[in-house]
Every structure is written in C-alpha cells, then in structure tokens.
Amino acid sequence: MAQQPEAGRRAPLNRERVLRAAIALADDSGIESLSMRGLAQELGVVPMALYKHVPNKEQLLDGMADTVVARIELPPGGCDWKELVREHVLSARRVLLRHRWASRVIESRTGPTPAVLEYLDSVIGAFRDGGFSVDLTHHAMHALGSRLLGFSQELFDDSGSTGPSGGAEALAAMAARYPRLAELAAGATHDTASSVGRSCDDQFEFEFALDILLDGLERLHQRGWTSTGAGA
Structure with missing residues (x-):
C-alpha cells in the first residue's frame, strides 16, 4: 500500500507561495520590515531556498507588485467610456487600499511589470473603444498619471502638525x-x-480629482481636440 502523505505537510515551495507570503508580511508589518531572511523564516525554509523562485529582493518586489495589480477586477465592456475608465480606476484603488504599501513599490519600479502593462492596455482600450484618438488617449493617460493605479502623488505630506x-x-x-x-x-x-500613504488622499478627494479629469477629457473629446491644435 502506498504511504499516505503526512498530515499538515507543508505545501511545496513555489513562486506563487513565496509572493503570497511576502504580500501577507508586507500587509501585516509594512514593506520596510520585509527581508529575504524574514520571509524564509515565515515559510519555514532557509533563505537560499527562496532564490530559486525570486533571485533577489528587487525581483521579489516586482512579483509582489505584479500579483497585487493582477487582483484588480477589470470591469466588463459595453458601457460608456467614461464610466468604464472610472470603474477601472476605482477598482484599482480598492485593491491598493487593501495593500497600502503597494503604491510605493509600484512607484519604485524601473519599468512596468506584465500585470501593470495588461491593466494599462485595458484602460487604453476603454478610451479607444470610446472613440478617443491615439493622440488624446496618450495625453489622457499622462493626465491621469498614478491615479490610474488607484493612488495619487500629493504635493506634500500633511500628516505633520502644520494644520x-x-x-x-x-x-x-x-x-x-x-x-x-x-x-x-x-x-x-x-x-x-482611507488614505493610501498620505493623509490628504481620502476617497472623496480622490474621486473629486478623478471626476474633474474625466469631465475635462470628455469636453476635449467632444471638441475633437488634438495636440497639434486642430479642434482647439
């Protein structure tokens, strides 16, 4: 008779398990406290065992950012472009509010990860399917900036005692x-x-700015605006 697996045996180590554990640690203790040694201890392995799946800390952070962004639920198509883009952004924000460290990690990456590229491609598709030109879509993406991924870069951190x-x-x-x-x-x-990294970035202020941007883009789209001046 074949021997039955031991009760409580740990799941085999793989990249997905490593990233899930790293995200859980960052959620609980903050991204600053995350280390390869601490992660290995959490997983019950020696640190060298991690390097088969994440060769270094930067690739670990890449994978964590990708995993979090992949959790953003993309809204179904078929509705107005403005509502579709808005739902993309607010869906991203809901995910970022669950992982408050993620905005800093995303900002620190030297290039977009595959999940970020897939998400941005979906947002671009919402603009293009809504009749936006490539030119206006390009400028819309710049105008929305980090807000596309559910957070915004404030002018300064007002969490001190200046107020x-x-x-x-x-x-x-x-x-x-x-x-x-x-x-x-x-x-x-x-x-x-309700903030993502800064006390001034509450949900109301986030949606207020998002709606101003979308309303402005709608007016430019209706006018047939281009960056070369036609339709201005």
Missing part, C-alpha cells in the same frame, strides 16, 4: 506668515483611515 492639530499657537504663527495656507489648513478635513 489645526498643531494647536492654536502653531496655527496662529502659521497664519501670521502664510495666511492663505493657514486658512486652508483650518478649513480642511481629512479621513486618515
């Missing part, structure tokens, strides 16, 4: 030197729990 949380004295000192900035800081509200 009302710095106290009345700090706000008064700011108001004396930078009155308009202090006015804005005093009147702004932020939901830090």
Whole structure:
C-alpha cells in the first residue's frame, strides 16, 4: 500500500507561495520590515531556498507588485467610456487600499511589470473603444498619471502638525506668515483611515480629482481636440 502523505505537510515551495507570503508580511508589518531572511523564516525554509523562485529582493518586489495589480477586477465592456475608465480606476484603488504599501513599490519600479502593462492596455482600450484618438488617449493617460493605479502623488505630506492639530499657537504663527495656507489648513478635513500613504488622499478627494479629469477629457473629446491644435 502506498504511504499516505503526512498530515499538515507543508505545501511545496513555489513562486506563487513565496509572493503570497511576502504580500501577507508586507500587509501585516509594512514593506520596510520585509527581508529575504524574514520571509524564509515565515515559510519555514532557509533563505537560499527562496532564490530559486525570486533571485533577489528587487525581483521579489516586482512579483509582489505584479500579483497585487493582477487582483484588480477589470470591469466588463459595453458601457460608456467614461464610466468604464472610472470603474477601472476605482477598482484599482480598492485593491491598493487593501495593500497600502503597494503604491510605493509600484512607484519604485524601473519599468512596468506584465500585470501593470495588461491593466494599462485595458484602460487604453476603454478610451479607444470610446472613440478617443491615439493622440488624446496618450495625453489622457499622462493626465491621469498614478491615479490610474488607484493612488495619487500629493504635493506634500500633511500628516505633520502644520494644520489645526498643531494647536492654536502653531496655527496662529502659521497664519501670521502664510495666511492663505493657514486658512486652508483650518478649513480642511481629512479621513486618515482611507488614505493610501498620505493623509490628504481620502476617497472623496480622490474621486473629486478623478471626476474633474474625466469631465475635462470628455469636453476635449467632444471638441475633437488634438495636440497639434486642430479642434482647439
């Protein structure tokens, strides 16, 4: 009789298992704490065993970014281009909110990974199938920037004490030197729990900017805008 496998035997090590474990560690402890040694310990193997599947830390990060982006649910076609692009972006954002470290890893890559390319190709298809020219699509992708992948690059990180949380004295000192900035800081509200890496990037602000961009692109499309000036 063939011997039955031992109960609780670990699944064989492969690239997918390594990446899943790395993503879980980054979700729990942050990307800064992720190391090949720590990952090996989590998987119950020696560090050298990892290198067969991810030759170095950079390729590990590439694979993690690719795995996260591959989890973005692409909306079905057949609806208006504007709604389709919006759903692409908000679907990406939902994934990035579950993996808050991923935006920094995506930004740090020297080139797009295969899953990012597939996702961007789908967004481009939404514009092109909606009647956008190649020219306007090109500029639309630039205008949307990192927002295409569910996060935005803020002007500065306002998570410090420059706003009302710095106290009345700090706000008064700011108001004396930078009155308009202090006015804005005093009147702004932020939901830090919904941010992707920065306290100012809450869901409302993200969708507000996204809708402004999409509305502007719609007007340019209707005017037959081109970068050479025709239709301007």
